[in-house]
Amino acid sequence: MMAQSPHFFWRVARQSGAVVSILFVLLVWTLFSALNIMPQAILPSPASVWSATVEMAENGTLGRDLTVSLSRATIGFSIGTSLGVLVGLLTGRMALMQVLLAPALTLLRPIPAIALVPLAIVWFGIGEGSKYFVISYTVFLTVWFNTHHGMQYVPDIYLRASRSLGVSRAREFLTVIIPAAAPYILAGIRLGVALAFLSLVAAELSGASSGIGYRLQEARQYIRTDRMFSLLIILGILGAVADVIVQRIGQRLVHWQQG
Amino acid sequence: MMAQSPHFFWRVARQSGAVVSILFVLLVWTLFSALNIMPQAILPSPASVWSATVEMAENGTLGRDLTVSLSRATIGFSIGTSLGVLVGLLTGRMALMQVLLAPALTLLRPIPAIALVPLAIVWFGIGEGSKYFVISYTVFLTVWFNTHHGMQYVPDIYLRASRSLGVSRAREFLTVIIPAAAPYILAGIRLGVALAFLSLVAAELSGASSGIGYRLQEARQYIRTDRMFSLLIILGILGAVADVIVQRIGQRLVHWQQG
Amino acid sequence: QDIVFGWNPNPSTPQVDVAMVNGYFEDAGLDVKIVPFVSGREAFEALLGGQVDVAFMAEFPAATGILTNQPFAIVADLTRYQGMRIITKNEPLDSASDLGGKRIGTSIGTNTDFYLSNVLASEGVEAEIVNAAASDLVAALARGDVDVIVPFPTYYGPAAETLGDSYQEWRAPGYQTHYVLAVNADMSEEKSAAMEDFLGALVRANAEVAADPEAAMDATAAAMQGIVAPEVLSDLWADSVFDLQLGSDLAELLHSETEWILSQGVIRGEVPTLETVESFFDPAPLSEVAPEAVDLD
Amino acid sequence: MTKQVTQGHVCIDDLSITFDVRGGSMVALAPTSLELSPGSFTALIGPSGCGKSTLMNAVAGFVPATTGRITIDGAPINGPSDKVGVIFQQYALFPWFTALDNVRFGLKRLKLSKSEELDRARAAIAEVGLEEHAQKYPQELSGGMKQRVAIARTFAFGPQVMLMDEPFGALDAQTRLVMHDLLLRIWEKHKATVLFVTHDVDEALILTDDIQLMSSGPGRIIKHYPLAEPRPRKLNRDNVHLLETRDEIIALLHQSH
């Protein structure tokens, strides 16, 4: 980040870096499974995971699971993120909101979504509603927290400037406070992306007959560890790709900060 | 945060605010359960939750569960946070580390700890080891991410100053980079606190005969919703108290930023 | 001798509770280290991962283990539960045809799923099966998301309580749950000896349960730390047969379960022969301590 | 000087400001009274750390009075207000806006049409000589350019009271002269009340109606020099009073150190 000339080198390295990093993990994995330290039922070989993937792709479940889960993750993420940013902005800057909401939300943060599924089912049924609830609950709390926390670090000088320039509170909010807290909000959203995929597993425990999370549970029931690995890796890749997209967009939006 | 005089008012309001906020939630809850909209097995009354708490306290399980779970959460949190901050500092500032580790960790972030429990059991046994693993895995990924993300926002000017003052890289790390990224690290640690309690549930799925998470699973299997509520509230309170402690310490450490 | 016992505290196996309360394991010179799991499936996973010496579970996961040729063996069958139910709200049920076209909630890939399939197949009835986590079924039925549920036995009590007067059940015949003990396929000499002592202690407890059911119920209730109400416990026990054995009825059940699992399409392979299924039984330790309890062809 | 100015009357009455610091408190401004009549142009001069910025921050409503009070047109100050424009010692530009958008931000409360707002903002940017740099972000501007954007922002906004904290400190001599002209033109047009902190005694002598001199920290106002000379002024033999005042101020500053 200092001089510009090494930038190019690192840009290339960074792009190939992902490959190197993943090749390394693959290598270790192949070694471990070839050495037969652990039973196949617990650590399947890369080859068997690959063929399980091909199997799911060929019988059409993978495509359907991906479609279904992606739409759930997207909707849950969108709801959770919008609410999280919104409430975070409110509790972060409005003392009344902070006083009323922050304690209750802080109490909720250590409570896992799975524990709330029974309640969610009563409210939303076992249809798509409860799935959106589980995903957006998890995403919401994290995005809320990061946004709220970031609000505490909005430099006073910006508020002073905007107040003396007599802009409305609404404009101040949109054009001063949000940009100033943007790096934190962005961090929250990026955490939220990963959480949306992560909570698919909990969300699809009930009332689902397809989806990555459902398939994962099924694979576990039938000790298809090869499928489990395949599905977990797919989850990882989906999350990572979505993260890269959000990060790229974020970097463009928060262009005034290096990084 | 502007003028000083309303500070006092808000400080009082903030402290009583938690009470108000919680009383409000209690009120809504009492109302709902009194109206009998939902069956007791799904939304128990505050009174029955209280008596379930008393029951668990009197038969001695609650005390034991608390001791056991607190020690697991503390140890898991400590491991996860230390590693998370450390690796985040490394990947955030050292291009080589970033290239090698960040992609693999980004792939892991969307993968839930529960899915790794079978592997954890084989690696760490069914004793405390696998529980520490599950907790610290979750905490680690989040703390790592926030630290790593925060590193991108260390203002160049500080690095320029420290480089021209010729301090060693190690000192620059400890006394420039860490303080500059401290608000992000702090946000990560506070998320980690909540996650340590949240992941107790997953951690105590296997090989546990006591602990809040274990007790919660048990209550769930037998639809003892009163106990579930009691345990979830305890989880919330534990997490919130720990959060306040971390926040206080954090505020003192990051004293140069308002908030 | 050390035994690591992967155990799921449950109301259906008083033999284990009695053996613990009365110190039969110690009497047999064993140091039994109890490792609790939330379900038999987790205990089974730990067994396959070599973390426990003996695992307690329902028989159903073993069928999957047989199909995927996992290295384990069943050494005893502690309890049969024959009170499996199908539950509805309002509409009474007494034959499979009543289920036609209904939305039925169950947990896929478990013995309740298998049980339901058998009931439906017995009269060639078609219905829509909805997967839900075990603990969510009651709420889903109460809300009306599904018309019928087939939950695990521990949920019968709460279902009756939640649904109140509208609770309806049908005890469809055709399936019993077996609660079994499984060990690693290649136990060391030493472990085999310990396993004999372990089963010996359970056989002793088994007799004690038969002799004094009330004391046994107290032992179980104490072990459950108040999580199940006494009436729920006695209801469960009314349909349970506590009799430690290892018989060909279990082999036949597992055989039909493997066939059903294969029909689900997640695991591919051939239906194993009954001999193959029985090759996953290890009657040796039990025949040492209670030859009359073993009844295999 | 025909227009009768009635707005922008600042009364500072026995104001003192104390900050909490670890293990006690420190007086940043000793009790100070000062009245700025509507449309007046006052300079504040004093050694580094004497409390000039603190006084300005109090008038701007950023820092609460520890004792005493401040009123503007009779209304007490208890928070930032759009009557009071501030040019900050550290510029306080928004890094997420271009130079032009920073200026436009200050025009928002006027609720102009978009094109009029743009025109005004462009004109303000042009007046500080940055038309070529209007689309740059603050972090792409030089120190002096940033300061000029901040000046343009406050000038375009046209407040009744204008607080300027060393507004020309980062400018070269030539640009500074251009800014002096601009400031005087704007001041004569709007007849705003201006409070102007500077380290440059000559600048104060050339521009202002009144120089208030502060003692070293914790500062108070120790002397004031009304200046009635017509503008534009020059510091040369023709203006003996200005030269004398200058010598006196420099001597006093020298002492107070």
Next chain:
Amino acid sequence: MTKQVTQGHVCIDDLSITFDVRGGSMVALAPTSLELSPGSFTALIGPSGCGKSTLMNAVAGFVPATTGRITIDGAPINGPSDKVGVIFQQYALFPWFTALDNVRFGLKRLKLSKSEELDRARAAIAEVGLEEHAQKYPQELSGGMKQRVAIARTFAFGPQVMLMDEPFGALDAQTRLVMHDLLLRIWEKHKATVLFVTHDVDEALILTDDIQLMSSGPGRIIKHYPLAEPRPRKLNRDNVHLLETRDEIIALLHQSH
């Protein structure tokens, strides 16, 4: 002037710097060559935005050369080095350290004993007149105080090459004189090579060996004035050469605008 200085030889050779901006690039510094001999004291003067800070940033190793090269004692610059001390236009103090600890930070590489380090840091803080404010954090200091802490930090650190970007811009006249004395004392003691950006032509005339004048941006060096007068200097009739140089520079700056 008896000590033979051999270190701190800066060669700037055909250096130009271009920044990427949205939709193109902009030249911040046109090709410039400049040699600073060991122990010399050079001023850089030029209009706002002409590239002075950019040139300094390049010598400091913060910004890579687009064309040309810079060497210090023969070694090319490709990153910040502890040979080169910088006083930043924006101070660059660490907000998590007190004033004293900011100065101590710069002494770390000398690996002194703790008490010696403290003594040296205290002495440096005292020299800039802030002994009473040593325990304050930067955000509790006034603008001028911050600048003095930054000066103390770099002076205490004692680099071979010292780059100073308007180091006295936020200081009142009196404090500025004290700082001039201090700078000259330190320079004569260490015989560092100093490159000094200022907007104050008088300051440059009083302090430096050589004034380099830049044209308006994208700047290049258009003229240089060697000054051989003995120090301390005064700008009065006795020093006609200085006064003439002054008039010439001011005229040139005026033109280049």
